[in-house]
Amino acid sequence: xxxxxxxxxxxxxxxxxxxxxxxxxxxxxxxxxxxxxxxxxxxxxxxxxxxxxxxxxxxxxxxxxxxxxxxxxxxxxxxxxxxxxxxxxxxxxxxxxxxxxxxxxxxxxxxxxxxxxxxxxxxxxxxxxxxxxxxxxxxxxxxxxxxxxxxxxxxxxxxxxxxxxxxxxxxxxxxxxxxxxxxxxxxxxxxxxxxxxxxxxxxxxxxxxxxxxxxxxxxxxxxxxxxxxxxxxxxxxxxxxxxxxxxxxxxxxxxxxxxxxxxxxxxxxxxx
Amino acid sequence: xxxxxxxxxxxxxxxxxxxxxxxxxxxxxxxxxxxxxxxxxxxxxxxxxxxxxxxxxxxxxxxxxxxxxxxxxxxxxxxxxxxxxxxxxxxxxxxxxxxxxxxxxxxxxxxxxxxxxxxxxxxxxxxxxxxxxxxxxxxxxxxxxxxxxxxxxxxxxxxxxxxxxxxxxxxxxxxxxxxxxxxxxxxxxxxxxxxxxxxxxxxxxxxxxxxxxxxxxxxxxxxxxxxxxxxxxxxxxxxxxxxxxxxxxxxxxxxxxxxxxxxxxxxxxxxxxxxxxxxxxxxxxxxxxxxxxxxx
Numbered sequence: 170x171x172x173x174x175x176x177x178x179x180x181x182x183x184x185x186x187x188x189x190x191x192x193x194x195x196x197x198x199x200x201x202x203x204x205x206x207x208x209x210x211x212x213x214x215x216x217x218x219x220x221x222x223x224x225x226x227x228x229x230x231x232x233x234x235x236x237x238x239x240x241x242x243x244x245x246x247x248x249x250x251x252x253x254x255x256x257x258x259x260x261x262x263x264x265x266x267x268x269x270x271x272x273x274x275x276x277x278x279x280x281x282x283x284x285x286x287x288x289x290x291x292x293x294x295x296x297x298x299x300x301x302x303x304x305x306x307x308x309x310x311x312x313x314x315x316x317x318x319x320x321x322x323x324x325x326x327x328x329x330x331x332x333x334x335x336x337x338x339x340x341x342x343x344x345x346x347x348x349x350x351x352x353x354x355x356x357x358x359x360x361x362x363x364x365x366x367x368x369x370x371x372x373x374x375x376x377x378x379x380x381x382x383x384x385x386x387x388x389x390x391x392x393x394x395x396x397x398x399x400x401x402x403x404x405x406x407x408x409x410x411x412x413x414x415x416x417x418x419x420x421x422x423x424x425x426x427x428x429x430x431x432x433x434x435x436x437x438x439x440x441x
Numbered sequence: 442x443x444x445x446x447x448x449x450x451x452x453x454x455x456x457x458x459x460x461x462x463x464x465x466x467x468x469x470x471x472x473x474x475x476x477x478x479x480x481x482x483x484x485x486x487x488x489x490x491x492x493x494x495x496x497x498x499x500x501x502x503x504x505x506x507x508x509x510x511x512x513x514x515x516x517x518x519x520x521x522x523x524x525x526x527x528x529x530x531x532x533x534x535x536x537x538x539x540x541x542x543x544x545x546x547x548x549x550x551x552x553x554x555x556x557x558x559x560x561x562x563x564x565x566x567x568x569x570x571x572x573x574x575x576x577x578x579x580x581x582x583x584x585x586x587x588x589x590x591x592x593x594x595x596x597x598x599x600x601x602x603x604x605x606x607x608x609x610x611x612x613x614x615x616x617x618x619x620x621x622x623x624x625x626x627x628x629x630x631x632x633x634x635x636x637x638x639x640x641x642x643x644x645x646x647x648x649x650x651x652x653x654x655x656x657x658x659x660x661x662x663x664x665x666x667x668x669x670x671x672x673x674x675x676x677x678x679x680x681x682x683x684x685x686x687x688x689x690x691x692x693x694x695x696x697x698x699x700x701x702x703x704x705x706x707x708x709x710x711x712x713x714x715x716x717x718x719x720x721x722x723x724x725x726x727x728x729x730x731x732x733x734x735x736x737x
Contacts (some may be wrong), residue, residue, distance in 0.1 A: 183645065187645065188546075189542075191539050191542060191543040194540065194543070195539065195543045195544065195555070198536060198537075198540045198616075199558055201613075202558075202559075202562045202613075202616065202617070203558075203562070205570070205573035205574055205576075205577055206562070206565070206570065206573050208542055208573065208577060208583060209569075209572070209573045212576065214524055222586075225726060248621065261468060261469055261472060264465060264466075264469070265466065266471040267464045268462055268465055268469075271454055272457065272458035272459075272462045273456065273457045273458060274458045274462070274463070275458075280466075280469075280470065280473070283473045283474060283478070284469075286477055287477065289666070289670070290718070291670060291671060291673065291714070291718055292671070293674045293675045293676065293691050293695070293711075293714075294484075294674075294714065294715055294718070295480075297484065297694060297707060297708070297711050298480035298481055298483065298484040298711070299476065299480050300698060301480065301483050301487050301704065301708065302476075302479060302480040302483050304704075305483055305487075314637075318476075320472070321472070321476045321477065324472075338477060343672065350553070350580055355708045363500060370530045378564065380583075382567075382568075384568060384677055385676075385677065388677075388695075389698065399566065402566075402568050402569070403568060403677060406568065406571070406572045406575065406681055407680060407681060409579070409684070410575070410579055410581070410582075411576075412575060414572060418572060418573065421563055421565070421566055421569050422569065424563060425565045425566075428563055428564065429557060429560045429561050430557070433553075433557055433560075
């Protein structure tokens with residue numbers, strides 16, 4: 170009879186020890202995740218070319234980033250590619266998601282499986298198969314080919330987000346609009362799209378981030394003129410240490426932190 | 442006229458698609474066909490072709506590329522790639538599971554803050570995170586400087602361009618992708634089940650192995666999909682952290698297209714990798730489904 174009492178008096182302290190150990194472990198892992206990035210940020214202000222000794226504080230590397238023409242060209246290219254990719258992906262994904270939800274297509278299952286493939290397929294396979302396709306079709310590599318590649322792996326994320334949202338949407342909403350005399354297109358624009366907004370925004374943000382950060386598919390489908398920022402950074406990192414890259418990375422990390430905090434803030438706002 | 446009941450239909454879509462719906466769907470279908478299906482077919486065709494001395498593709502039928510794929514040199518590279526990816530996955534599960542568990546069982550305020558801390562590296566460009574490790578592991582990098590200060594007799598060590606560096610790069614790059622899906626499973630875990638197991642006399646190890654692990658398997662499988670499959674062919678990390686010394690299958694494929702200019706052979710390697718990917722993916726998916734059924 171005493172055993173359950175004993176185990177329940179023992180287990181809370183045992184659990185507490187387990188939690189403490191897990192907490193320490195988590196702290197260690199977070200340190201592992203953040204320390205290298207922190208080192209990068211700190212040394213982006215180091216006057217020395219090498220990352221070892223501290224030779225004084227400088228903004229020099231940031232100035233070098235600021236005046237590096239090719240880097241800014243690459244950033245512009247990245248922005249153009251990411252914006253066009255997001256736009257096309259949102260249109261393809263939203264319309265596709267709605268149609269696949271609303272209607273029963275012959276072979277609908279196969280279409281959805283096909284649309285899911287780019288989300289999971291290793292990027293290198295998509296890269297080489299698109300490169301071969303463009304070569305076989307006689308297409309010159311450039312912005313068009315890069316954007317085609319990016320849309321192909323971005324729009325499925327919009328489609329998935331839209332479908333998930335539609336599943337939770339009351340079909341009566343659209344029916345009411347139709348019964349009140351709206352044409353299906355009007356009902357889509359006036360009723361469905363506004364209700365889909367959170368999914369469209371989330372999917373669009375996802376598409377933008379994925380496109381902005383993509384290296385592998387771009388690597389196979391770009392020309393020198395359309396080289397994006399990751400392509401340039403990859404080229405620079407391959408050569409070796411470059412304090413200017415520290416500064417650029419620090420800028421990137423700052424933007425990412427701001428982005429994550431902002432989306433967390435938006436989520437909290439939405440929750441009320 | 443269609444009735445409401447007919448329209449609602451169910452999750453699989455409502456009304457049968459008329460020609461207008463097909464027309465609206467056409468851009469999406471065309472995109473999938475042109476940029477997923479056709480490229481895969483062209484890849485397959487190229488893998489059976491030859492190339493001439495200038496690297497141009499000659500459309501004749503040959504199985505020679507596949508014979509080369511089966512050459513021990515390339516089989517070893519395939520094996521090594523799978524080995525690295527498997528090791529990366531194992532380390533990510535081992536390191537990431539306790540973190541995901543801790544976060545998942547934390548009170549809400551702490552949980553949200555910890556999740557945010559995992560999200561930042563998740564969203565940070567993997568290129569930059571890899572570069573961060575280069576600055577640490579380089580011969581004139583930080584770690585060597587620290588080691589020199591502690592033990593000057595050691596001399597600068599070759600830390601970068603080693604298998605260990607490649608593993609560090611892969612684990613560092615993919616760890617958040619393992620933590621987040623496992624966290625998803627842990628969060629759904631019912632604390633009452635764990636307590637019940639405790640009350641029924643199961644020790645901590647027993648609870649862990651026969652309650653917690655089986656119930657979080659779907660998360661582990663999802664994380665494995667996100668870590669194992671991409672890390673097999675992640676040539677950018679191996680390029681940056683391993684130099685040319687640790688070639689994995691991704692580096693070899695990339696090399697065929699850019700330096701060696703032997704596209705048909707590169708295509709054959711790609712097809713072999715595609716088959717490997719499809720089998721792994723299908724297996725893991727089945728595994729996860731079974732885990733979900735078992736977990737209710």
